[in-house]
Amino acid sequence: MESFKIKKICCIGAGYVGGPTMAVIAEKCPHLKVTVVDINEERIDEWNSSDLENMPIFEPGLKEIISKVRGKNLFFSTQIAKEIKESDMVFISVNTPTKTEGFGAGYAIDLKWVESSARQVAKYAQGHTIVVEKSTLPVKTAEVIKEILLNSIKNKNCKDYDKTFSILSNPEFLAEGTAIQNLQNPDRVLIGGEDQESINYLKEIYMNWVKSTKILTTNLWSSELSKLTANAFLAQRISSINSISAICEVTGAEVGEVSKAVGFDSRIGSEFLSAGPGFGGSCFKKDILNLVYLAKFYRLNEIADYWEQVIKLNNWQNRRISQLIVEKLFGTVSLKKIVILGFSFKANTNDTRESPAISIVNDLLENGAEIKIHDPKVKSKQIMKDLNLSFNTKEKRKEFGSWDYVSDVYKALENADAAVIVTEWPEYKKLDWLKISEIMRNPAWLFDTRSITEPSAIKETSINYWSVGNGSLE
Numbered sequence: 001m002e003s004f005k006i007k008k009i010c011c012i013g014a015g016y017v018g019g020p021t022m023a024v025i026a027e028k029c030p031h032l033k034v035t036v037v038d039i040n041e042e043r044i045d046e047w048n049s050s051d052l053e054n055m056p057i058f059e060p061g062l063k064e065i066i067s068k069v070r071g072k073n074l075f076f077s078t079q080i081a082k083e084i085k086e087s088d089m090v091f092i093s094v095n096t097p098t099k100t101e102g103f104g105a106g107y108a109i110d111l112k113w114v115e116s117s118a119r120q121v122a123k124y125a126q127g128h129t130i131v132v133e134k135s136t137l138p139v140k141t142a143e144v145i146k147e148i149l150l151n152s153i154k155n156k157n158c159k160d161y162d163k164t165f166s167i168l169s170n171p172e173f174l175a176e177g178t179a180i181q182n183l184q185n186p187d188r189v190l191i192g193g194e195d196q197e198s199i200n201y202l203k204e205i206y207m208n209w210v211k212s213t214k215i216l217t218t219n220l221w222s223s224e225l226s227k228l229t230a231n232a233f234l235a236q237r238i239s240s241i242n243s244i245s246a247i248c249e250v251t252g253a254e255v256g257e258v259s260k261a262v263g264f265d266s267r268i269g270s271e272f273l274s275a276g277p278g279f280g281g282s283c284f285k286k287d288i289l290n291l292v293y294l295a296k297f298y299r300l301n302e303i304a305d306y307w308e309q310v311i312k313l314n315n316w317q318n319r320r321i322s323q324l325i326v327e328k329l330f331g332t333v334s335l336k337k338i339v340i341l342g343f344s345f346k347a348n349t350n351d352t353r354e355s356p357a358i359s360i361v362n363d364l365l366e367n368g369a370e371i372k373i374h375d376p377k378v379k380s381k382q383i384m385k386d387l388n389l390s391f392n393t394k395e396k397r398k399e400f401g402s403w404d405y406v407s408d409v410y411k412a413l414e415n416a417d418a419a420v421i422v423t424e425w426p427e428y429k430k431l432d433w434l435k436i437s438e439i440m441r442n443p444a445w446l447f448d449t450r451s452i453t454e455p456s457a458i459k460e461t462s463i464n465y466w467s468v469g470n471g472s473l474e
């Protein structure tokens with residue numbers, strides 16, 4: 001191992017995590033050749049597209065980095081075997097969804113992609129290879145990967161006598177919409193492992209731009225559990241403030257004022273205290289369910305119940321918004337035109353995974369509404385996939401509503417009965433509600449599930465108004 005030096009790294013999984021993470025590593029480490037591989041050819045083609053607007057993911061600051069390093073020391077490829085073979089370090093950043101069938105369905109993480117990636121590394125790696133878990137994984141997954149890798153060496157057909165592996169856990173803490181910022185200036189980098197030498201190799205990569213005091217090293221299991229815990233704590237704060245939002249609405253307190261007052265306490269801090277339609281995104285729900293599964297597995301049922309409540313509250317918050325919309329529109333939305341503003345799970349991303357918009361729209365469709373959906377970045381093809389419905393499903397089910405994708409908010413609001421702000425896109429803060437009040441059908445409603453509009457501005461119009469944590473102005 002003496003001559004071992006990291007020159008080439010590869011990442012399996014060109015998704016929301018693998019793509020931006022490798023782009024920033026390539027930018028900060030011009031001496032390294034970085035290749036991102038994926039089984040999805042279409043995705044790789046999109047990453048290689050000359051049209052930077054056509055990237056598979058939208059992330060502020062990403063296309064600038066891609067235009068600088070792609071083709072120089074950053075590559076996107078489907079040649080998985082070749083790239084693994086040539087790499088000194090392989091990151092695994094494939095998707096890890098919650099299992100839908102079999103043991104642990106609904107809670108446990110489906111490790112099939114991680115396992116198949118480990119098998120590919122086991123088969124194609126040459127020489128010494130450091131394998132880095134980047135995906136969020138259940139505690140003790142490194143054990144599974146280790147077993148697969150070590151068995152490949154023990155296999156009597158294995159002729160690569162110099163083949164050795166070590167495994168590290170290096171969870172990502174990037175939030176979509178600010179991923180590039182989080183990668184370039186992380187709060188901390190966490191590296192878990194048993195082999196100090198390998199830890200140092202990975203640490204050296206990050207030290208090209210991150211201060212060593214921000215790089216924490218732990219054992220493998222602490223690293224894996226820290227990721228789940230961080231996400232559980234963040235999600236818990238959101239459920240906590242959402243629970244308070246409902247109390248605000250009935251008491252006359254204003255949730256924005258409460259979270260500001262609470263967040264000023266330096267022990268609490270001001271972040272992740274915005275009430276909303278419930279958290280979405282690919283990680284929070286999945287990671288908490290995983291924590292619940294782990295607790296149940298070790299018969300720690302009180303702990304499982306404690307964390308499960310964070311999800312139950314989130315579902316409740318989400319559901320109560322669609323119920324409230326129906327209630328305010330005289331108990332029926334059948335044939336009423338409702339404009340949904342925002343479909344992504346938060347602003348500045350085109351990601352819709354677990355977006356609260358999906359269930360709100362589904363509930364309203366179930367109740368017969370005519371929905372118009374606007375989002376600055378999400379494409380109609382994606383919405384169709386998420387709703388699992390083509391446009392105008394009315395023909396199939398009599399009472400069922402219909403939906404349409406719109407690109408002009410003002411046009412969509414003509415004769416609309418209600419507008420619902422689901423995602424806090426900055427452009428929705430600038431809408432001219434006075435102008436809108438003249439084109440909507442009366443009595444018109446604005447439901448602001450993110451509390452981003454100025455109540456005093458709406459008061460000047462004829463529009464009825466409800467916002468999360470503030471209640472109604474009629």
Ligand code: UDX
Pocket residue numbers: 012013014015016017018037038039040043093094095096097113114116117134135136137172282283
């Ligand atoms: C994923 C996980 O969901 C998350 O838990 C983890 O923290 C990071 O990795 P993300 O990058 O957002 O997050 O997932 P996704 O955008 O779905 O990308 C995963 C990619 O892996 C896909 O492009 C998929 O085609 C690819 N993949 C999957 C492989 O290349 N090989 C496989 O065997 C399986």
Ligand code: UDX
Pocket residue numbers: 172173174175176177231234238271272273274275276277278279280281282283284345346347
């Ligand atoms: C999260 C974690 O923040 C990140 O560290 C981890 O690696 C992946 O999961 P992400 O899901 O991309 O990142 O976005 P995040 O900003 O955490 O928001 C998650 C959800 O919570 C969004 O739906 C957002 O709208 C919601 N949210 C966030 C609130 O409702 N209120 C808040 O105050 C903050």
